[in-house]
Amino acid sequence: MTTKVKVLYFASLREAVGRSGEELELPDEVTTVGALRAHLTGRGEGWQALATGRNVRAALNQCMVGADAAVSAGDEVAFFPPVTGG
Amino acid sequence: MRSEVSVQETDFDVGAEIGALSAGRSDVGAVASFVGLVRDVNDGSGVQAMTLEHYPGMTERSLVDIVAQAKVRWSLLGVRVIHRYGRLEPTDRIVFVGVASSHRGDAFAACEFIMDYLKTRAPFWKREETPDGARWVDAREADDSAAARWAEDAATDAGVESWEEIERRR
Numbered sequence: 001m002t003t004k005v006k007v008l009y010f011a012s013l014r015e016a017v018g019r020s021g022e023e024l025e026l027p028d029e030v031t032t033v034g035a036l037r038a039h040l041t042g043r044g045e046g047w048q049a050l051a052t053g054r055n056v057r058a059a060l061n062q063c064m065v066g067a068d069a070a071v072s073a074g075d076e077v078a079f080f081p082p083v084t085g086g
Numbered sequence: 087m088r089s090e091v092s093v094q095e096t097d098f099d100v101g102a103e104i105g106a107l108s109a110g111r112s113d114v115g116a117v118a119s120f121v122g123l124v125r126d127v128n129d130g131s132g133v134q135a136m137t138l139e140h141y142p143g144m145t146e147r148s149l150v151d152i153v154a155q156a157k158v159r160w161s162l163l164g165v166r167v168i169h170r171y172g173r174l175e176p177t178d179r180i181v182f183v184g185v186a187s188s189h190r191g192d193a194f195a196a197c198e199f200i201m202d203y204l205k206t207r208a209p210f211w212k213r214e215e216t217p218d219g220a221r222w223v224d225a226r227e228a229d230d231s232a233a234a235r236w237a238e239d240a241a242t243d244a245g246v247e248s249w250e251e252i253e254r255r256r
Contacts, residue, residue, distance in 0.1 A: 011139055011211035012222040055225075062144035064207065078141060078209075082225030085138065085169060085210025086122055086181055086201060 016049035034067030
């Protein structure tokens, strides 16, 4: 039974944080996608790309969600800028 | 059965895709299609090439979901969506949407709906190569409003709002 979440970063956010993904031990106080975003922002410089006010979108288990979506162990969370396909 | 959604690096044959939407079917009265191409200029700079990044898994899933929504809204006899990723050059095809229906109204509307939703929901990101260096393409507000036209209520659209918009509404 895993206690970790998989976190993925795409496009300009991937470049800013210097990685495309990671396995992360979920701190007890992190129960939502928004809280996870805030937690990651605290890591330092490049992570400011996730700061409040930046235009960031999130997906939980490959579906777009808002900040209050609940996160638990085993989930896949992704952060990325607004999409520009088509 | 033919797959309705493809995310691929390779090019596609527009004529073959359009033909397949009505092949062997006498109930199809209309096929509407859209092809998106790489332009050589964007926001005032020359574009030599672009690279499309995507989120494998979620990309396919989001396109399948958009097609399913179109089928709920209109009476459709066939749908085909192809989106490329990787490095593309001006004049290259990026995206194909084809819709078959009994009548043109449903075919036109569903084709435009699928493109508008794809623009704001399918996880693709364009990085352009210009004479001044590479840059990520910014999302356009016009794309958000194009998608919003189709929203029956704000709740179904919550997924594409920015966090700030969601927070502000509280």
